[in-house]
Amino acid sequence: MKVQMFKYWEALRSSFWFIPAMLVAGAVALAAVAGRVDRLTVVEGWLAIGWSFTGGAEGASAVLGIIAGSMATIAGVVFSMTLVTLSLASSQLGPRLLRSFMRDPPTQIVLGTYVATFLYCVLVVLTIRRSDAYAFVPQLSVTLGVLLAVISLGMLIYFIHHVAISIQANQVIARVGSELIDVLEGLFPETIGQGPAGKSAEIPGAAFLRLLSREGEPVGASGDGYLQFVDASALMALAVREDVVIRLECRPGHYVVAGRPLLRVWPASQRGDEFAREVNAAFALGNQRTPGQDIESAINELVEIAVRALSSGINDPFTAIACVDRLGSAFCRLATREMPSPYRYDSKGQLRVIAPSPSFPTMLDAGFDQIRQHGRANVAVSIRLMDTLALITAFAHRPADRAALLRHADMIRRGAWQSFAEHEDRDALEKRYRAVKQGLEAPLQDD
The missing domain is CATH 1.20.120 (Four Helix Bundle (Hemerythrin (Met), subunit A))
Structure with a gap:
């Protein structure tokens, strides 16, 4: 409901x-x-x-x-x-x-x-x-x-x-960028080192996760469409009532096919159609992705504007650069936010729900991969991408996030060496690449 x-x-x-x-x-x-x-x-x-x-x-x-x-x-x-x-x-x-x-x-x-x-x-x-x-x-x-x-x-x-x-393109980009930051603030409200005090969620053993994958009872989707919303509280209440562990097989933004598993339940049992209807009631499907619980949907809007601007029919790198700037603003904030644990426990400390969520590296891929691929031959766009990565390094604290930033910088650099014919353009990009490396090699400050 x-x-x-x-x-x-x-x-x-x-x-x-x-x-x-x-x-x-x-x-x-x-x-x-x-x-x-x-x-x-x-x-x-x-x-x-x-x-x-x-x-x-x-x-x-x-x-x-x-x-x-x-x-x-x-x-x-x-x-x-x-x-x-x-x-x-x-x-x-x-x-x-x-x-x-x-x-x-x-x-x-x-x-x-x-x-x-x-x-x-x-x-x-x-x-x-x-x-x-x-x-x-x-x-x-x-x-x-x-x-x-x-x-x-x-x-x-x-x-x-x-x-x-x-x-006007800049106004549209600013509005979409503002919506992206609003979604980010709603989905990731806690900043690193400033969240509520308490014990972090315990990670279950690999043997249990393999058991859940092998013996968990799948519950299929009743329809087709993009997953827009998931009622996590309803799934938690259902898991407590049935005394089971639930692992979601998809997250908001994924396309769901009727009959394919929405989640797996362990221990397995023949629970019938009523249980399947309760599970499906906790998932809202639609014809398009929405940014309510899907931050990649908001990211993709800026990416789409940038990719269209870089197409041969439009060829507007200034619009693409404006999109990169807005993405950089969002990722600077995202790098300082706590990523929610996929493991949800009930009031008695019992694992009940495993709900995977997007990580900073996956969202960075969603934001920069297509722009890098379509703009690899454009000097201005490649340089701005590298400048943005250098800016984000000042906010990134997690080792996995910093590794993702270095990976993207390496890919931009390799593409530039293959596409740039002018040595000075390569030198300009190489200077930005060294700035990214220096930012990532700098010692992290205590939170």
Whole structure:
């Protein structure tokens, strides 16, 4: 249930209808409240002065009709501008970035404002009465309609400015980089040496892990798709209840095929379909990767922009360099974070769940491998990659992390010697390579 809520919330944040629907509901409530207040005779005195509407039924209908028609027209223009922006972003920066554009709150608010203002004016028009026996002009409601029209006009100017800014490559990269850091902060909140005091998780013996692989009972997936969320607390509760050890066979971001094992349970037993349904309920599958629990998904968005920029059809190394800078900023933070242990124990100290998670070296591969491969012939990109590795070395404390940084520096250097024809370009890269080596050979400071 919990993972399904995460999945639906992620879908709502990436939709064009959720915030507009909330604004439309607010417009309906405002029309009802304003109409109720208009029926109070004391309101006439409030509206006698100022810029408020004091005309008759015909004037009120004309004003609201003009506003409603204008809002419908502008809403169509805004939708068209949004679709053009999405099309341009998909072709120039990559289709996987559409999720980032669709989650943009200003765009959703602007779309909702015009639809809500249109519906408000329509609802207020329905309350106007023109008969001689009972004439009713909701002057406060009409005044609020005019105010909403003025706000909507300001929103149009703001939206044009926002679109012009948000479609720029550096702005898109900055937004994606900020989302990556937010995901990093959520998944790896503890810094090295500053986490809660306590005994580190005990690593089970290799013999037990082999036994679990050999005799563990597999539980297959009920569907196909990318694993988006895993409810670790539900799996822990299930393992405690059944008095078993559970080892996950996949992690968020992996593609799952129906029937293939999601996890293995030891000791093995014939637990039936109900147990399989409980296990599958703790896993949320979808048609695409999401960054909720999958940091590599956020990394891949920046990598995709960089790889497209390095393609022969676009050939924009400056955009690729901007992506490398943002990746370097994220990896500098990631190098200082504690990696969660895959071994989860219950309150009695009994091993219950083994949940593998990505390590710093694997995430470094995800961030730099494709950029290095596509940019090996580009001097500027290769030099910036080496500069970024040198920067990260100042933050890396774990031996495995530092070894991964040296491995990437060696690969960039080998590629440069094969691709660079100019000796001075090689010398420039060699200078950066020595900086990486010096940073890695420097003694580590105590935390």
